[in-house]
Amino acid sequence: MAKTRATSGLDLHIERTGHRVRAGLETALREAIRDGRLQAGTQLPSTRALASDQGLARNTVSEAYDQLVAEGWLTARQGSGTFVADLDSVTPLRATSATAESLASIRFDLRPGQPDLTSFPRSAWLSATRSAMGAASDQQFGYGHLRGAQQLQNALAAYLGRARGVIAHPDQVIICNGFTSGLDLICDVLVHRGTTRFVIEALGHTLHHRLLARREMQIATIPVDGVGAVVSELPSADAVLLTPAHQHPLGGALHPARRRAVTTWANQEGAVIIEDDYDGEFRYDRKSVGALQSLAPDRVVYSGTASKSLVPGLRLGWLIPPNDMLEELIEAQRLTGRHASIVDQVALAHLIESGGYDRHIRRMRNIYRRRRDRLESILTERVPSARVRGVAAGLHAVVELPPGKTEDEVVATARERGLALTGLSETIAEAESPPPALVIGFGTPPSHSYTAALARLVAVLEHS
Ligand SMILES: Cc1ncc(COP(=O)(O)O)c(C=O)c1O
Numbered sequence: 117m118a119k120t121r122a123t124s125g126l127d128l129h130i131e132r133t134g135h136r137v138r139a140g141l142e143t144a145l146r147e148a149i150r151d152g153r154l155q156a157g158t159q160l161p162s163t164r165a166l167a168s169d170q171g172l173a174r175n176t177v178s179e180a181y182d183q184l185v186a187e188g189w190l191t192a193r194q195g196s197g198t199f200v201a202d203l204d205s206v207t208p209l210r211a212t213s214a215t216a217e218s219l220a221s222i223r224f225d226l227r228p229g230q231p232d233l234t235s236f237p238r239s240a241w242l243s244a245t246r247s248a249m250g251a252a253s254d255q256q257f258g259y260g261h262l263r264g265a266q267q268l269q270n271a272l273a274a275y276l277g278r279a280r281g282v283i284a285h286p287d288q289v290i291i292c293n294g295f296t297s298g299l300d301l302i303c304d305v306l307v308h309r310g311t312t313r314f315v316i317e318a319l320g321h322t323l324h325h326r327l328l329a330r331r332e333m334q335i336a337t338i339p340v341d342g343v344g345a346v347v348s349e350l351p352s353a354d355a356v357l358l359t360p361a362h363q364h365p366l367g368g369a370l371h372p373a374r375r376r377a378v379t380t381w382a383n384q385e386g387a388v389i390i391e392d393d394y395d396g397e398f399r400y401d402r403k404s405v406g407a408l409q410s411l412a413p414d415r416v417v418y419s420g421t422a423s424k425s426l427v428p429g430l431r432l433g434w435l436i437p438p439n440d441m442l443e444e445l446i447e448a449q450r451l452t453g454r455h456a457s458i459v460d461q462v463a464l465a466h467l468i469e470s471g472g473y474d475r476h477i478r479r480m481r482n483i484y485r486r487r488r489d490r491l492e493s494i495l496t497e498r499v500p501s502a503r504v505r506g507v508a509a510g511l512h513a514v515v516e517l518p519p520g521k522t523e524d525e526v527v528a529t530a531r532e533r534g535l536a537l538t539g540l541s542e543t544i545a546e547a548e549s550p551p552p553a554l555v556i557g558f559g560t561p562p563s564h565s566y567t568a569a570l571a572r573l574v575a576v577l578e579h580s
Contacts, residue, residue: 151340160190220407225535226554229557261372291432294432301452344371364392420434487566537573540553
């Protein structure tokens with residue numbers, strides 16, 4: 117069915133095919149963008165106008181727009197409409213490789229790693245930026261903020277002390293581009309010091325494993341279980357990377373006896389503990405577990421990030437190192453030239469000082485708690501043989517697969533059905549075989565598609 121309309125100077129010719137109206141509209145729009153008939157920056161008709169022109173329900177058009185925004189084909193600008201996204205960002209979907217083809221057909225994403233991007237507090241961020249810009253001095257726009265903006269150092273030292281139990285003087289706070297760049301800086305210092313025996317958790321974030329593997333370091337692993345890293349198995353080493361508040365990916369908090377044991381180990385070894393506190397604010401059933409750093413501030417480099425509390429695109433993170441590492445880290449920072457934008461730093465400082473950051477976290481904690489409850493209850497009810505673990509905190513859960521199912525087959529079936537999933541074995545640092553399981557990120561799907569994403573997950577687990 118072909119229809120043409122003219123809205124705001126735009127002739128939009130849409131050729132819908134198939135019986136499923138919304139899917140047909142989405143496909144027609146994707147094809148028009150792919151072919152270049154709809155070019156980057158083109159404004160689409162309002163949902164009301166397109167619905168009336170196509171003889172469709174307005175909801176159908178707005179769901180199709182939302183879906184294409186989620187897939188990256190369109191962008192929605194609050195108050196000004198929906199536009200075709202920059203073509204460069206769509207180009208990979210034009211490729212003909214099997215991977216690119218299957219990525220293009222992903223409608224739901226339950227992979228871990230991202231918060232709900234649609235919940236970024238845009239208005240609060242805008243007003244924080246406006247206030248912060250009004251108050252910033254001209255000098256702040258120059259070079260010379262190797263540690264970070266003084267306002268953000270002050271705001272974070274106070275916030276982390278209050279909310280995460282970190283012991284920090286503002287001058288100790290170093291702002292970096294997220295945890296990943298912080299880890300890179302720490303590695304620079306360790307390699308420069310000639311201390312390169314590094315221990316990581318046997319299950320962890322693959323990007324961090326790869327970052328370390330590129331360095332000239334000897335890497336050992338320690339096992340992890342439901343209460344964090346088994347620190348009694350720590351070998352002699354110079355540094356260990358831990359996720360004490362919320363083991364990634366298994367989800368446990370480091371047992372109190374293990375917290376004490378690892379600081380004793382670090383004192384004996386003269387080693388550094390790198391504390392990756394990536395989502396410590398999100399704990400649901402009781403008060404959050406405070407930072408390990410407070411037990412041994414002269415041994416622990418505490419690291420936090422805005423990637424889960426706000427969004428990863430900000431690329432803002434922070435390190436609180438022991439005093440004897442501070443100058444070396446600042447020098448490493450100078451050499452990378454990768455300092456965070458001063459504009460974003462002062463905006464974040466203002467957001468924290470105004471209480472907007474706490475409010476956002478409280479709001480998101482409630483949203484994520486509800487999502488976690490829904491994930492847990494739907495799986496308990498519909499796929500009782502799938503065990504859900506590690507749900508007390510964070511934005512992901514580990515779902516052990518029903519007997520007889522393999523990770524590869526479940527992930528592949530899900531992909532065929534437009535659902536992106538991650539297998540637990542993708543988080544492994546050494547050749548071990550954990551039970552077949554999925555790491556389900558429940559933060560990622562926008563609210564309007566979460567129910568459908570869960571239904572698809574259940575269908576895959578029931579039938580694959
Ligand atoms: C274990 C872990 N650490 C840290 C991060 C955040 O990294 P960054 O701050 O570089 O975005 C993530 C994000 O997914 C993570 O899973």
